[in-house]
Amino acid sequence: MGMTIAEKILASHTVDGKKEIEPGEFLELKVDRVMVHDFTGPAAIGVAEKLLREAEKRGKKCSISPELPVLISDHYVITQDGISLANHDTLGDFARKHGLQYAYLAAKDFGGDPAKVGPSYRGVCHAMTAEEGLWLPGELFVGADSHTDTAGAFGAYGLGVGSTDAGVAMVTGRVVEVVAPASVKIAFKGKRPPYVMAKDMVLYYIRDVTVSGGNDCVAEFDGGAVQSLSPEEKMTLCNMATEAAFVTGIIQPNSRILKFCSEKGKRPFRPVFSDPDAKYLRVYEHDASQLEPAVAKPHSPGNFALARDMDAAIDRAYIGSCTGGKKEDLLAAAKMLYGRNVSVETFIVPATMAVYDAMKTLAYRGKTLEEIFRESGALDGTSGELAFPGCQACLGGPVDTLGRVNHPMTVMSTTNRNFRGRMGSPEARIYLGSPLTVAASAIAGRITDPRAYTR
C-alpha cells in the first residue's frame, strides 16, 4: 500500500523497525535532532538531568550524544528580567557540561546587552536552524516549540513537543508519539499572483481546516504554487500548520530544496517522497491564481478576512518573527516601503543575525534594505535603529521587550499568532498578514490590500 512522506519518515524512525504506519497506533521513535530554546529548554534540561541521575542510581550508564541536542537563545534575550537572563546560562552550562556541538547561545553573563551577546548567538530558532543546515530531508527533528513544523519545508518531519519530551529525547534519542497521525493533503494549484505571499496561503488553509480541524493529522502541502515557493516561503507555509491543530506540516523536497540541503547540510541525508497511491484522510484544493491578500482578525489565526474588505485603523505595524522576519520577508516589505513613508510606528525586527547583516548589503533599486527602512521611518519604531534579531514582541515577553504591546492598541503584524494578549496587553487587537500587507498598512495607517500601492 502507498505511503505518504510523513508515514515513511515515521516508519523509518520506529524503534521496532515498522514497515508501515497505521494511523492511531502508538509509536516509539528514534529522533535525529532535539531542539530547545531559552523558553522551553531550562525545564527540558531539568528533566534530562533528572533522568541521568535516576539512571545512574539504578546502575544504568548513559550520556548525551553531543550531536543530538540543538540549544538556542532567541525568546527572551534583550531584557533585564533576571530569570529570563539566567535561563541562557542554564542552557550554556548544560552545553559545556555535556560537550554539546550545537549551541547557539547568548554569551555567559551578557546581561541582556546586545553588544555583549557574543558570536554564538544567531536568533530565532526556526530561521537559524535552516540557515545552519540542521533540517534535512527524511529526518525526524524534534523541537520544544510548536512551530518546529517549519522543518517540513525541507522534507523533514518537524515534531513540536513539550519540555519533558525534549529532555527525555536529548538523553535517550527517543520520543513517544501516542497517536500516529493520518495525512491530509492541502494543494495550491496554478500560478500565485505576485501580491500573494505564503502567509496569505496559510490564512486560507487555516480558514478551510479551522483552528481545530487538523487534530491527529499531518498537513502535506502540494501543488505547483507550493513547489514554486522559495525555501523561506515554504518555511512560512509549514510554520503555521500547528495553528490548525496539525501535528506538523510537510512538503516533498524538490530539486531546489535538495540542492540547498546538500550545500548547507551538516551530514548526508536520504530524502523520501509520497507514493502516488498514498492515502489521505482529506484533500483541500485551491486555485492559487484566485487567492487575494488576506488577514486574520483578532483574536485567532482562523478569523479570516480579505485585506480589501478591511478598513480598520492601526496604531502600530510589526514586521518580524519566523514568519515575517526572514530575508525575503524584509525584501518584500522594503519593496513596498521604497520611496514611501510609514504613518504609524513600525518595527522591523530581523529574525536572525544573518538577516540583520543582510539588511546592510541586500539592495533594491540601489538602496540597502536598512536605508529603505530608515528613509521610510520604519526600523524599530522609536529609536530609528536596526532592531536586534530574535523573537522579541511576537510572543509578548518580559515587559521591557522591544515592540511589546504594553497598552491597548491595534497592531498589524507579520507574526503567527494573534491570541488575546499574545503580544502583551490583553486589550490589544492584533491582526495578522503578509509582510507586503503589513508594509502597505503601515503606509496607509489602516489595514490595506497591498494592491493599493502598485508600481
Place this chain on the structure above:
Amino acid sequence: MLASGKILRGKAFVVGDDVNTDDVIEAQYGKLDFTKPDQYTELGRHAMERYAGAGGARLVEPGQDTSQYRFVIAGRNFGIGSSREQAPAALGAAGVKVVVAGSFAPIYFKNSAKGGFLKSRRCKVYLPSEMQTGDELELDMGASVLITKRTGKTYPLEKPPKELELLEEMGLVEYALRNWM
C-alpha cells in the same frame, strides 16, 4: 497522580472552545521552570490568570496558590497554540486533576500525560452547555463516566489508549528509564 479506578469528586470550572496555552499560562511566565519546586508553585498561582469563567469566576483566586476547582470542563480544541509544558504544569500545580474537553490540541494533550501533571479526557457531548462553573462533579476513572450532581446526568468519556494511561501513571521519565535505558 490519580490512580485508575478511583472516584474523583470536585467542582467544575467551565470554559469554552479553543482555549489556547496563552490563556492557560501567559507567555511571560514561560520563563518559569516547572522542574524547580518553587517555580512550579509559582506557575500554579498564574494558571488561567486572565481567563474569566462564567460570572467572572477565576480558576485561582488572587493571592491563592491553588484552585478550588479540580475539574476544567472545556469545548473543542483545548490547549491550542504554544508547546509550552508550563500550561499543563500550571493547571496541575493549581490542583486541577482532570480537563474534560471535546478535543485537545495535539501537543498539549501529550504534554499533560507525559509530564504527569494531570489527565485529559475527551467527551463527545458538548459539556460547556451542560454544566456550570461550581457544579459538583464525580468522575469514575475506571468506568470513564462523569456525573453532575446538580442534574444527576451522566456522561461517558472516551477511554484513552492503554499506552497513554500508562504514561499518565508513570510519566515519560519513568517510562524511559524502564524501557529505553
